[in-house]
Amino acid sequence: MRVAIVNDLRIATEALRSVLQAGRHQVAWTAVDGKESVVKAKADPPELILMDLVMPIMDGAEATRQIRLGAKIPILVVTSSVAANFDLATKAMSHGALDVVLLPTIKDDPAKDGSSLLNRLKNIQNINIQTEKISSAMMAKLPLPGGETLSQNPIQLVVIGGSTGGPAAFEKIVLGLGAKSDAAFIILQHIGGEFCESFAKWLSRPGCLPLAIANPGDKPTPGKILLANSNRHLIMKRDGSLDYSLEPTNIPFLPSVDVFMESCALNWKGRGIAGILTGIGRDGAKGLLALQQKGWITFAQDEATSVVHGMPKAAADLGAAKYILPIGHVTDFIQRQLSKAVTK
Numbered sequence: 087m088r089v090a091i092v093n094d095l096r097i098a099t100e101a102l103r104s105v106l107q108a109g110r111h112q113v114a115w116t117a118v119d120g121k122e123s124v125v126k127a128k129a130d131p132p133e134l135i136l137m138d139l140v141m142p143i144m145d146g147a148e149a150t151r152q153i154r155l156g157a158k159i160p161i162l163v164v165t166s167s168v169a170a171n172f173d174l175a176t177k178a179m180s181h182g183a184l185d186v187v188l189l190p191t192i193k194d195d196p197a198k199d200g201s202s203l204l205n206r207l208k209n210i211q212n213i214n215i216q217t218e219k220i221s222s223a224m225m226a227k228l229p230l231p232g233g234e235t236l237s238q239n240p241i242q243l244v245v246i247g248g249s250t251g252g253p254a255a256f257e258k259i260v261l262g263l264g265a266k267s268d269a270a271f272i273i274l275q276h277i278g279g280e281f282c283e284s285f286a287k288w289l290s291r292p293g294c295l296p297l298a299i300a301n302p303g304d305k306p307t308p309g310k311i312l313l314a315n316s317n318r319h320l321i322m323k324r325d326g327s328l329d330y331s332l333e334p335t336n337i338p339f340l341p342s343v344d345v346f347m348e349s350c351a352l353n354w355k356g357r358g359i360a361g362i363l364t365g366i367g368r369d370g371a372k373g374l375l376a377l378q379q380k381g382w383i384t385f386a387q388d389e390a391t392s393v394v395h396g397m398p399k400a401a402a403d404l405g406a407a408k409y410i411l412p413i414g415h416v417t418d419f420i421q422r423q424l425s426k427a428v429t430k
Contacts (some may be wrong), residue, residue, distance in 0.1 A: 087111050087112070087132075087133040087134050087207065087211065088111075088112045088113075088114040088132045088133045088134075088135065089105075089106055089111050089112065089113060089114060089132055089133065089134045089135070089207070090113070090114045090115050090116065090117070090123070090127065090132040090134070090135045091103065091113060091115075091116045091117070091136050091147065092116070092117045092118075092119075092120065092122075092123040092135060092136065092137045092141070093118070093137075093138040093141070093148065093164070094118045094119055094138065094141045094142060094318050095138075098138070098164075098166070098189055098417040099116055101107075101189065101191070101192045101196075101200075102136055102189075102190075102203075102332030103116075104192055104196040104200075105190055105192070105196045105197070105199070105200030105203055105204060106308070107196070108147065108195075108196040108197035108201070108204070109204040109207065110198065111207065114130060114132035114133075115130060115132070115346070117145040118139055118141070118142075119141045119142050119144055119149075120137075120143065120144030120145055120146055120148055120149030120152075121143045121144040122143075123135065123137070123149050123153065124144070124149055124153055125158070125285070126357075126416040127153045127156070127157065127159060128153075128156055128157070130349055131157050131159055132159065133159075133160070134160045134161070134162060134207065134210060135153065135159055135160070135161045135162070136162055136164045137149060137150060137161050137162065137163050137176040137178065137183065138163075138164060138165065138166065138313075139163060139165050139171045139175060139178065139315070139378060140165075140171060140174065143370065145174055146163060146174060146178055147174045147175075147177035147178040147181060148388045150163075150177075150178045150181045150182060150183050150237065151177075151181035151182075154181055154182035154393075158182075158394075160184055160210055160366075161178070161182065161183045161184060161363070162174075162177050162183065162184050162185055162187060162210070163175055163179070163183045163185065163186040163187075163190065163206075163292060164186075164188075164189050165186060165189060165201070165418075166188070166189045167188075168186060168188065168280050168281050168284050169284055171287060172284045175252050175281065175284075176285075176288060178253035179250070179251070179252070179253050179254075179277075180251060180253050181251075181393070182251060182366055182393045182394060183250070184210060184249075184250055184276075184366065185206065185276065185277060185278050185279075185281070186202075186278055186281045187202060187203055187206055187278050188202070189240070189278050190202065190203050204363070205325045206364075208338075209338035210338070212338040218224065223266065224299070230258075230420065233276045235287075241269055241356070241357045241358060241359055241383075241423065241424055242268075242269055242270060242306070242308065242356040242357065242358070242359070243269060243270050243271075243272070243306050243350070243354060243357075243358040243359075243376065244269050244270070244271045244274075244298060244358065244359045244361075244420060245271075245273070245274075245347060245350060245358060245359075245360045245377075246259070246270045246271070246272075246273050246274070246362075246363060246372075247273070247274040247275075247278070247343030247346070247359075247361075247362055247363065247365075247370045247394075247397070248273075248274070248275050248345070248362070248364055248365050248397070249275070249276040249339070249364070249365025249367065249369065249370070249394070250276075250364060250365050250366045250393055250394040251364035251365065251393025251394060251398075252275045252276070252277075252363055252364060253275070253285065253288075253289075254393075255291065255334070255363045255364055255387065255413050255416075256275065256289060256363070257271065257289065257320070258413055258414065258416070259381045259413075259416055259417050259420075260289055260291060260294050260297065260311065261291060261294060261418075262417030262418070263294065263295055263417055263420070263421075264293070264294065264295070265293050265294060265295060266295075266309060266423065267295060267309050267424070268308050268309070268312055269308060269309075269359075269424055270306030270307050270308050270309070270310060270312070271295065271306075271311040271312070272300070272306060272311075272312045272313075272314065272320075272328075272346070273276070273311060273313055273314070274313075274314040274320065274342075274346055274419045275313070275316070275342070275343050276316070276339050276341075276344050276365065276369070278316060279316050279317040279340075280316070280317055281316075282299065282313070282316045282317075283299065284318065285313070286298065286299050286313050288413060289313070295309060295311050295399065296310050296311070297310075297311040297312075297313060297406075298310070298311075298312060298313070298392055299312070299313050299314075299315050300312040300314055300320060300328050301311060301328075302327075302328065302329045302330060303327055303328070303329070304327065304328045305326055305327050306326070306330065307325060309419075312328070312401070314341040314346065315330065315341070316340050316341055316406055317330075317340060318331060318332055318340065318341065319331045319332070319333070319334070319337070319341050319342050319345040320341045320345075321345060321348065321349040322349040322350050322352075322353045322354060323349075323353060324352075325351050325353075325356065326354065327420070328354065331345070332402065336426075337369075338367075338368045341365065342369055343370035343373055343397075344369055344370055344371070344372050344373040345373070346373065346427055347360060347370065347372075347373025347374060347376060347377055348373045348376050350373075350377060351373070351376035351377050351379070351380050356383065357381065357383075358377065358382045358383070359382065359383045359384075359420055359423055359424075360373075360377045360378075360382050360383070360384050360385075361374075361384065361385040361386060361387070361407075361411075361416065362372055362374055362385075362386045362387065362397050362400075362401045362406075362407065363386075363387045363392075363398065363400050363413070363416075364387055364391075364392035364393045364394055364395070364397070364398065364413075365392075365394055365396060365397035365398075366394045366396045366397070366423070367396050367397060368396065368397065368400035368403070369397060370397050370400070370401060371397070371401040371404045371406055372401075372404070372406075374386070374401045374404075374406035374407060375401075375404055375405070375406035378407075378408065383408065383409075383423050384401075384406055384407050384408050384421065385407055385408065385409040385410070385411050385416070386398035386399075386401040386402050386406075386407035386409075386410055386411070387408050387410075387411060387412070387413055387416070388411060388412050388413075390412060391412040391413040391414065392413075398410075
């Protein structure tokens with residue numbers, strides 16, 4: 087790929103250059119601040135931009151916003167500290183950055199020392215690859231449409247997946263839900279493992295439902311939000327408990343929304359609401375369809391409020407999303423559906 091590097095530190099730029107060259111990528115150009123990157127991206131659009139956050143003149147979050155307004159160039163945030171630069175990282179992701187990764191420290195071998203970054207670039211290259219494989223840890227087959235009919239018990243579980251632009255979308259949902267709910271919530275955000283813990287802390291707000299990263303053995307709990315960790319795929323087991331799986335290994339998303347939703351279709355015994363938010367690629371469309379076929383209420387974010395409409399559009403095109411909603415209406419929609427279920 088032709089990759090641009092935006093960083094005000096020469097040592098960081100050279101470290102990234104050596105990693106890219108080790109991975110047989112071409113450096114399209116470099117820039118020392120956000121403003122310069124906006125100008126260069128317009129004149130010579132690369133296939134990907136590695137964007138620093140803290141820079142003079144214009145920071146990486148604002149540069150991401152301006153670049154994404156003019157062209158849909160993929161942007162990967164590279165920072166020396168996720169925790170120290172978390173607010174800017176979240177803003178950049180809300181403006182359309184794909185993910186956040188740590189700046190590699192080059193000691194001896196750029197390919198080895200920069201393997202995490204190179205793997206992320208490989209995933210971005212393969213981002214539209216679809217897989218038919220379902221994790222072997224599920225140990226069952228998906229039911230065919232028209233099979234088991236769910237009982238009309240109250241809705242007990244809400245599952246929502248998102249990617250590019252997801253942090254801001256999930257923030258709206260968490261704030262809108264308030265402090266009490268009779269349903270359990272599980273959210274899946276495509277995000278780097280080094281960013282997940284900070285994301286969970288940021289998304290946990292006073293006066294809102296308690297939120298924690300899902301651990302193996304946890305079960306969905308009414309009135310609580312569980313966030314999927316991002317170093318493996320979250321799955322639901324036969325007894326309704328949660329676990330993590332390395333399979334499928336060829337899906338370029340962690341955690342995969344498809345994998346988790348398909349495991350819910352297999353193993354969750356009650357009713358549910360499931361949705362797909364803004365994001366690049368097609369992850370979640372097949373999983374949402376599997377849940378719809380089991381009688382779940384399904385929705386997808388609309389194009390106007392999506393930073394990237396890829397995932398919601400894929401779900402809508404597949405016929406998996408019964409409702410298309412602007413992000414500002416999602417929480418009210420969920421609350422109404424939960425209220426209807428209780429009164430039935």
